[in-house]
Amino acid sequence: MEFEVTPWEVKGVVDYDKLIKEFGTTPLTEELLEKTKELTKSELPMYFKRKFFFSHRDYDLVLKDYEEGRGFFLYTGRGPSGPMHIGHIIPFFATKWLQENFGVNLYIQITDDEKFLFKPNLTFDDTKRWAYENILDIIAVGFDPDKTFIFQDSEFTKIYEMAIPIAKKVTYSMAKAVFGFNDQSKIGMIFYPAIQAAPTFFEKKRSLIPAAIDQDPYWRIQRDFAESLGYYKAAALHSKFVPGLMGLGGKMSASKPETAIYLTDDPEEAGRKIWKYALTGGRATAKEQRELGGEPDKCVVFKWLEIFFEPDDKALIERYHACKNGELLCGQCKRYLIEKVQNFLREHQKKREEAKKLVEKFKYTGEL
Numbered sequence: 001m002e003f004e005v006t007p008w009e010v011k012g013v014v015d016y017d018k019l020i021k022e023f024g025t026t027p028l029t030e031e032l033l034e035k036t037k038e039l040t041k042s043e044l045p046m047y048f049k050r051k052f053f054f055s056h057r058d059y060d061l062v063l064k065d066y067e068e069g070r071g072f073f074l075y076t077g078r079g080p081s082g083p084m085h086i087g088h089i090i091p092f093f094a095t096k097w098l099q100e101n102f103g104v105n106l107y108i109q110i111t112d113d114e115k116f117l118f119k120p121n122l123t124f125d126d127t128k129r130w131a132y133e134n135i136l137d138i139i140a141v142g143f144d145p146d147k148t149f150i151f152q153d154s155e156f157t158k159i160y161e162m163a164i165p166i167a168k169k170v171t172y173s174m175a176k177a178v179f180g181f182n183d184q185s186k187i188g189m190i191f192y193p194a195i196q197a198a199p200t201f202f203e204k205k206r207s208l209i210p211a212a213i214d215q216d217p218y219w220r221i222q223r224d225f226a227e228s229l230g231y232y233k234a235a236a237l238h239s240k241f242v243p244g245l246m247g248l249g250g251k252m253s254a255s256k257p258e259t260a261i262y263l264t265d266d267p268e269e270a271g272r273k274i275w276k277y278a279l280t281g282g283r284a285t286a287k288e289q290r291e292l293g294g295e296p297d298k299c300v301v302f303k304w305l306e307i308f309f310e311p312d313d314k315a316l317i318e319r320y321h322a323c324k325n326g327e328l329l330c331g332q333c334k335r336y337l338i339e340k341v342q343n344f345l346r347e348h349q350k351k352r353e354e355a356k357k358l359v360e361k362f363k364y365t366g367e368l
């Protein structure tokens, strides 16, 4: 096995081209990106230009619906099992761009029930507490409060009514193929796919789900039965993973604190983590680096700049070449990234504080 991607685990160094074939998704082509630019009359953000989002299902149909006036809506979510880190929040920034530039509604499902059911060590109170904490981080991204609807499954009980017709369509074997249930699986887990699919029916339009590609299997269930209930199959835009500090292979993991920068980390502490743990593509000595140049394609510091922290294309390309030519040393580069990360955290944490006053405003009650 070279690599393995499931909704629970990412192992090995992911080959994204192979993953497209394995999952049966479609590459996000230049043509679709050009169409996005044309329809939104906007420059693309770095997440799309730099191929962080690289694959899709039915995004072409989403654009067609938009162009022909049928519209679409966005749906995404968060499983509240702990603090959010930088890898969790980046897809939300891409979602914000989509909302702003297409002017569409966005529903955000906070699956406190799911995390309670699936994580043996979490109490229901834990997941509800994390739900509140995570909602603050999500609001801090800056979504439009008039078009963004956040709901927590345990509070938004209307979702049960919507899940019932779905629960009558999904067979045990369909759910098992995705979740891998066994004899010890709890019955709540088996019902859960119906709850997760329900928001894709909130509007009689196509839903578009921007998320990391490991979440794709969940939506395959919805795509199997949606049309039989008179709804659209969910469309998706898939991102790659944000690597942890210690390696480019997998994804940032909340269970390995030294590889992740949490959104609530003290900026000084975050800086220390980057300095100590971030893998670079540097050579053994400064002398060698000046002679041979560094390897930005193997460097987490460069990858983080490329994915999120260096929006300036020209500056990013210059850094790439300066590294390859041996003009840049890793210490300089790490300091640059640390400053960017610290500025981001300070700004985010300020907005997170302000978000406490906005929670009610974003709460979805089932009415638009």
Ligand code: SF4
Pocket: 280, 281, 282, 294, 295, 296, 299, 300, 301, 302, 319, 323, 324, 328, 329, 330, 331, 333, 334
């Ligand atoms: Fe990475 Fe910068 Fe070192 Fe190049 S100089 S390997 S980009 S940290």
